[in-house]
Amino acid sequence: MFEAGFGEQGDVFFAGRLDAAQASKAESFLAEVEALGVIDFARLEYISSAGLGVLLKAQKRLMAGGGGLTLTNVNHHIRDVFRYSGFDQIFKIEAAD
Amino acid sequence: MNEKFERTFQSLEPIFELTESFFSQEGIDRSHLFPVSFAVEELFTNMVKYNAEGDSDILLSIEKTDGAVVVSLTDYDSESFDVTKAPAPDVDAPLADRPIGGLGLHLVRKMVDDIEYEHSGRETRITIKRRLG
Numbered sequence: 764m765f766e767a768g769f770g771e772q773g774d775v776f777f778a779g780r781l782d783a784a785q786a787s788k789a790e791s792f793l794a795e796v797e798a799l800g801v802i803d804f805a806r807l808e809y810i811s812s813a814g815l816g817v818l819l820k821a822q823k824r825l826m827a828g829g830g831g832l833t834l835t836n837v838n839h840h841i842r843d844v845f846r847y848s849g850f851d852q853i854f855k856i857e858a859a860d
Numbered sequence: 861m862n863e864k865f866e867r868t869f870q871s872l873e874p875i876f877e878l879t880e881s882f883f884s885q886e887g888i889d890r891s892h893l894f895p896v897s898f899a900v901e902e903l904f905t906n907m908v909k910y911n912a913e914g915d916s917d918i919l920l921s922i923e924k925t926d927g928a929v930v931v932s933l934t935d936y937d938s939e940s941f942d943v944t945k946a947p948a949p950d951v952d953a954p955l956a957d958r959p960i961g962g963l964g965l966h967l968v969r970k971m972v973d974d975i976e977y978e979h980s981g982r983e984t985r986i987t988i989k990r991r992l993g
Contacts, residue, residue: 783905784869812964840894847970849951
């Protein structure tokens, strides 16, 4: 299962598993967010290349407008995926403890 | 453990469940579950995306052998496409030059120790191995 929503502080969160079956749900959610900046990954367990594509698309859109995404509380498996993709150079990433 | 899955993204959830229950049953350290699930998803979704017209279910077979987890995916109705020869993406490219997609197989190669491709007749089998420990 994958879930996207707003946390208590108003930040966007992703939770569960962002796989190829869920990527379109994540994409349509992000497309509706105004002033997108931070996504809390604390409860995101898993991401595949389909999820990376969604984030890359959002990042291209935000950077074109002078913004950019920060991903917080990212678990070490997902950090590995970002490092192997070189995505650690194009997103701000804050690790989970 | 063997099971056939319908050629659709909706099969991912039962595929993850099967993989996870195999890990529990065999007492395999869960730190290997993410990379194995990742590799299986990327290879399975490639079969769904690039061979949508294929007329068979896809067989997933998972076993533990010689200190490794070995997973194979068999597509019984497919053309030849050697995933081990997919071009490597430029992971140092700046944002503007990044295409959406093209990372999956590169990441699979990072997550597993061995990947083998076989094609014969209409049958494609891709086998990955991740060493445990």
